[in-house]
Amino acid sequence: MAHITILGSLNYDLVTTAERVPLGGETVPASGFATHNGGKGANQALASQRLSGADVTVRMVGRVGQDEFGKILKGGLEREGVDVSFVETVPGESGVAVIIVEQSTGENRILVNAGANGTFSAADVSLDMFRTPTGLTDVLVLQNELPLAAVFRAIEIAHENGIKIVYNPSPMYSAEVAAAGVLSKVDYLVVNETELGSVLADAPALDAEDVFGSAIAIAQQAFAEFQFDGAQTIVVTLGSHGAFYVDAATADVRANVVPSFKPPRVVDTTGAGDSFLGAFVGAVATGVSTQDALRRGAAAGAIAVSRAGAAEGVPFLDEALALVEGA
Template identity: 55%
Template sequence: MPHVTILGSLNYDLVTFTSKVPLGGETILSDSFATHCGGKGANQALAVRRLSSPDTVEVRMVGRVGKDAFGVELKDGLENAGVDVSLVEEIEGKSGVAVIIVERSGENRILVSAGANGTFVPDDITSNLFMTDKGKLTDYLVLQNELPLPVIYRAIELGHAKGVNIVYNPSPMDSSVLTSGIIKKISYLIVNETELSQLIGVEISNEDIQDHERLIKKIRTLYDKFLFSRTVIVTLGGKGVIAFTNKGESFYIQAFEAEKVVDTTGAGDSFLGAFVGAVADGKNVKVAIERGAAAGAIAVSREGAADSIPFLEETRELLKK
């Protein structure tokens, strides 16, 4: 059975919904407030679990929480969802926290306090991370940028050396340290248009996004050697998805229309979870992207990050329409 390991952050989300974002020094009343289990790592672990069959794909989370009430809730939430949390450590100190302001348009602003997530150092990344409880190598390692970057790059180097498929979503982006040498060790690089622009150092305009053939040609012509030794997937929100595969293919997948855009917070993680779940289950890149696009469209119609992540059957129903 394919095995997916997610190394990343676990944050407790404090979410405020508002029709107006306050200016400096201004105090306003919000529309509502909610709390959720989150963190990009935990959200992606939950997404892979929800958007793949437990009969065909195993999912494990690797991370750290503090010995506080938030940590208990974060760990229990994943375990109750069917994620293996045997490598989620409880350490002295506070769990990671994210303060999220969501406008009624669906746009969000996020401030993250790393807490326990920030205690990782490169020497913490050992071969044990890549071994399952059955003594075999994990098949896929999913990474983001909410742990210290030297830790992430150590995981990429070691995972690649062992032959593990690396899925990397470099968010929040720091393009200054993401070299072509690192990218070439990644099996699937997943970025949005803003992250792509930062990565390649060229602005992606609205005209480029509207004309996906133009965007494909622009990126491939300028950065073929740098980016496309591996599969690169560019999510464009409601404008669809562009992909470049390690076989030299490039194609565009149209976005599914969301019933209503309520909150975009969990859309990217839902896309990634559905994509990884499908690839781990033996689906090709195009089919996996279609599943991801369907999951993202459902997620933006709901509030919250983890709470908005759909289930596999929901995406299958949308794909049938």
């Protein structure tokens, strides 16, 4: 039995769809409104649960407020089979995300109020959060929607205790991440094209004529700068262009490229990256190769963008595997 622990945010999403995003001072008619359970941490916990096999258990570590949103967020994960015994209810409000989805493109704009998520401190993070009935968790997954001091402390503790770390530094705070010196302790650094450019202080922009080539060059430079050893990997997702990884074992990085899967339609890109990560983490936890883990992630992301909602759009393992096998 493999164990995955996600330390991260839980947000209640308020989603408005419109034909286009309003300009400053402008009012635009909305075409729809919906509420969803969200937060990068909770989305990745849900995705890991749905996109892992029966031999994987998933735990969520986080905080919600003493409001109705908190009950909904915690209950939603619990119904999916996620262990929520370390989701603490604290005074105040839960995290809330206000999202505008541009109907014509599926692109989104997001404002987040941290609420209970913002109450985490480094002192609140302990090894007990990562203990399971059979020992320590196999994989710890982190993002940047909790206070960075807590995230960095969790990386330190996990690294000291031999726990495999998957870090998705989103939203990216490049200066703080670099200053903390934690990247060399991460086993899998998972970034999109925007976050990749922020990892290095003077990274060039991606070349539209050669997206993969320019992204690979930046990733290789980052890999060398942080002196990652052979156990550590940078995973780069490039949306419709696919994904690739850089490690010390592969001379030709282009051999590590995984093409994207074409979605039947693009409805909502919210949560697509979290679906990718959930599938990737579930595969890594069970010993699947990095290349095949990327394929599962790319398939999960493609399915997710064809559905509305960050949590509701997360596919299941059999759906992702069917897309991979049918390619």
